[in-house]
Amino acid sequence: xxxxxxxxxxxxxxxxxxxxxxxxxxxxxxxxxxxxxxxxxxxxxxxxxxxxxxxxxxxxxxxxxxxxxxxxxxxxxxxxxxxxxxxxxxxxxxxxxxxxxxxxxxxxxxxxxxxxxxxxxxxxxxxxxxxxxxxxxxxxxxxxxxxxxxxxxxxxxxxxxxxxxxxxxxxxxxxxxxxxxxxxxxxxxxxxxxxxxxxxxxxxxxxxxxxxxxxxxxxxxxxxxxxxxxxxxxxxxxxxxxxxxxxxxxxxxxxxxxxxxxxxxxxxxxx
Numbered sequence: 001x002x003x004x005x006x007x008x009x010x011x012x013x014x015x016x017x018x019x020x021x022x023x024x025x026x027x028x029x030x031x032x033x034x035x036x037x038x039x040x041x042x043x044x045x046x047x048x049x050x051x052x053x054x055x056x057x058x059x060x061x062x063x064x065x066x067x068x069x070x071x072x073x074x075x076x077x078x079x080x081x082x083x084x085x086x087x088x089x090x091x092x093x094x095x096x097x098x099x100x101x102x103x104x105x106x107x108x109x110x111x112x113x114x115x116x117x118x119x120x121x122x123x124x125x126x127x128x129x130x131x132x133x134x135x136x137x138x139x140x141x142x143x144x145x146x147x148x149x150x151x152x153x154x155x156x157x158x159x160x161x162x163x164x165x166x167x168x169x170x171x172x173x174x175x176x177x178x179x180x181x182x183x184x185x186x187x188x189x190x191x192x193x194x195x196x197x198x199x200x201x202x203x204x205x206x207x208x209x210x211x212x213x214x215x216x217x218x219x220x221x222x223x224x225x226x227x228x229x230x231x232x233x234x235x236x237x238x239x240x241x242x243x244x245x246x247x248x249x250x251x252x253x254x255x256x257x258x259x260x261x262x263x264x265x266x267x268x269x270x271x
Contacts (some may be wrong), residue, residue, distance in 0.1 A: 003044035008206035012198065016046055020193060026191035027159045027167050030182045032174045036246030039171040043137035046169050050133040057166065058083035063139035073147040078106040081117040094121040110150045119158060122165055131167045139172035152181040152256055156188035178256030203243040214252040224262045236270045
């Protein structure tokens with residue numbers, strides 16, 4: 001799981017940075033796009049950026065590929081609460097009191113979990129000059145769609161009660177069970193960001209930079225010369241990627257690991 005390649009996604013990252021520092025921006029930034037468009041890489045870059053600024057409070061990366069726990073929505077608020085308790089002593093003290101009163105709190109309803117594991121401890125924290133940031137990636141990879149809708153309704157209906165202490169950066173595919181909550185319900189404090197629409201031309205330019213530099217590095221390490229790949233071959237690879245970073249990264253990974261002649265690698269890649 002990698003962050004964005006250097007000098008790519010600059011427009012999107014600048015928009016996210018502006019959202020982070022704006023006092024009157026929505027509390028939830030929802031970045032959505034098709035599979036392979038680089039949402040997780042952007043989420044990793046945002047996490048790294050806010051961590052360096054000391055305002056990354058917690059993260060949760062949903063994934064059906066990593067393991068069962070990473071696609072289980074019932075673990076979201078307990079996991080965030082654990083990370084926030086490690087981040088702030090006031091949060092930890094309030095959370096410990098709540099768990100002492102109710103040791104089974106992590107098994108309660110989503111609404112109760114959110115209020116007592118998350119909201120009440122957060123309100124005990126000292127407000128920071130810039131809101132803390134929580135990153136949630138891959139909402140569509142929560143296997144229980146009904147549960148994810150409950151989570152999103154709970155968050156969007158209550159996030160304003162945190163009085164600007166926290167902002168949430170979330171990503172997903174534009175699937176209906178998520179879209180109907182984050183895009184179509186009124187007063188949900190969400191800024192939608194359509195990655196495919198906003199980066200219609202930028203994605204191709206970024207993939208060009210990525211493929212040029214990555215394949216050049218491979219050619220240098222293997223002494224294949226500066227003419228590999230040729231301009232026509234590079235153009236064919238960029239066209240085949242069709243704006244999808246996952247396609248471009250898969251091409252580079254194959255070229256880097258393949259144990260064959262350079263012209264044979266390109267013959268396979270270009271097809």
